[in-house]
Amino acid sequence: MGRTQGGTSFGIIEAVTAPEFTQIEKSVDGKKTQSDHLVEPLTNYFVGRINQEVLEGSSRVGLITTAVNRRDSNAAYVSGLDWDLKFAKERYQITGTLATSQSWHLETRKLGYLAHLEFDKRGGWWSGESSFRMLSPDFEMNDLGFQRRADLLEWDYALSVQREKPFSIFRRVFLGFYGWQQWNFNKVNISRYLELSVHTRFKNYWDSNLRVAHNLESFNDDDVRRGGTLIRNPANWHLYTRISTDRRKMIRLELNPAFGWNEDRQSYDYNLRLYLRIHPVSNVEFSVGPSYGYRVKDAQWVKQVEKNLKTHYVYGELESHTLDFTTRANISFTPTLSLQFYVQPFITIGDYKNFKELVEPRSYEFKPYTLNENRDFHRRSLRSNTVLRWEFRPGSTLFLVWSQSREAALESIQETYLDFRPLYRLGSSFTDEGKNIFLIKCRYWFGM
DSSP states (O other), X not given: OEEOTTSEEEEEEEEEEOOEEEEEEEEETTXXXXXEEEEEOSEEEEEEEXXXXXXXXXXXXXXXXXXXXXXXXXXXXXXXXXXXXEXXXXXXXXXXXXXXXXXXXXXXXXXXXXXXXXXXXXXXXXEEXXXXXXXXXXXXXXXXXXXXXXXXXXXXXXXXXXXXXXXXXXXXXXXXXXXXXXXXTTOOEEEEXXXXXXXXXXXXXXXXXXXXXXXXXXXXXXGGGGTOOOEEEOOEEEEXXXXXXXXXXXXXXXXXXXXXXXTTXXXXXXXXXXXXXXXXXXXXXXXXXXEEEEEEEEEEEEEEEEETTEEXXXXXXXXXXXXXXXXXXEEEEETTEEEEEEEEEEEEEEEEXXXXXXXXXXXXXXXXXXXXXXOOEEEEEEEEEEEEEEEEETTEEEEEEXXXXXXXXXXXXXGGGGSOOHHHHHHHTTTSOEEEEEEEEEEOOOOO
């Protein structure tokens, strides 16, 4: 990593991971045998990045390339060009990305592309943006990156106005309108979203936020990638609210209730999140953030059944509870020595009932279907990280990391595991099977 006086910054990451094996146990004629199975071969990971400042340093143009090479297995490569150009005292901005990917799946070569272009207006009493994004069906960057999906055409737009001058009981008021339209490459409209948002800051530095969102009727193609078919998405509404106290105080409290419902009232959900932060002294901060969600989904995809030369797309009504309790602590012992702690126990329980099949693709009409399967689930997890950070010289830092991961996934469960007992269920996540990872990392700065 480095930077030149001419405004060029660059970085390279190179890593090699050893082969990973798992043991498979088989039983033949009452005799058990174990064998090692390769799940990840010897692999080389590479990331290269370069940025060049332009337009007197207010903007930049960059290149990136990633490569994943596996011994005697699939490889994956991604290359991209991106830019961030600002004009008129940085009030107007043009950003964009062009990227290509090359990967292999079952010895089939896949070539994909990504394009993104965005125009923004910032500053003053109003702001706006409009962007277009395109991901081809074969674009793939998940080997060394993250993408939720490919096969997407998306148009986003936003317009907002704000008043920074205090008036009445308000210190600041913000009003925003947002929306997007999404299609896949088969020209199927898969999402139409509109949102109105109002954010206010009062003179006592309390904050409030109200968001009203509306998803217009569209089609859902998520199930297609799981063996299903297109299904109509009924229109739905979401209401989100937030109120928080003065963040400058030693104790800060935030409350976030949210509600959602389909227009046919068959599916609905509500969520409640509480956030408490305690900042007793300048070098110590502690926070907890419990969150609970309850959801009833009228048509959750289950499976595809081939029966009597006919395809049946089976759905079920899913009732679920989700709870997590995120806790964080930050302690600075000295300006160069600090400790960060994070832990999140999590649980989700799902109860399937009233199985049914889709009458025909692209509809939202069902008829009863008999499925003699128990699809209920009970899943727990615990994620925690503890990091000791020591900056032993300016720009050079030593990290000592302890990461813990525990989980339990219970399928086809009995009724007793569907009982939602929050404290008991969260407590169980601390005793589930898991693994501990200890890591030492050193970052050293070479002056140029």
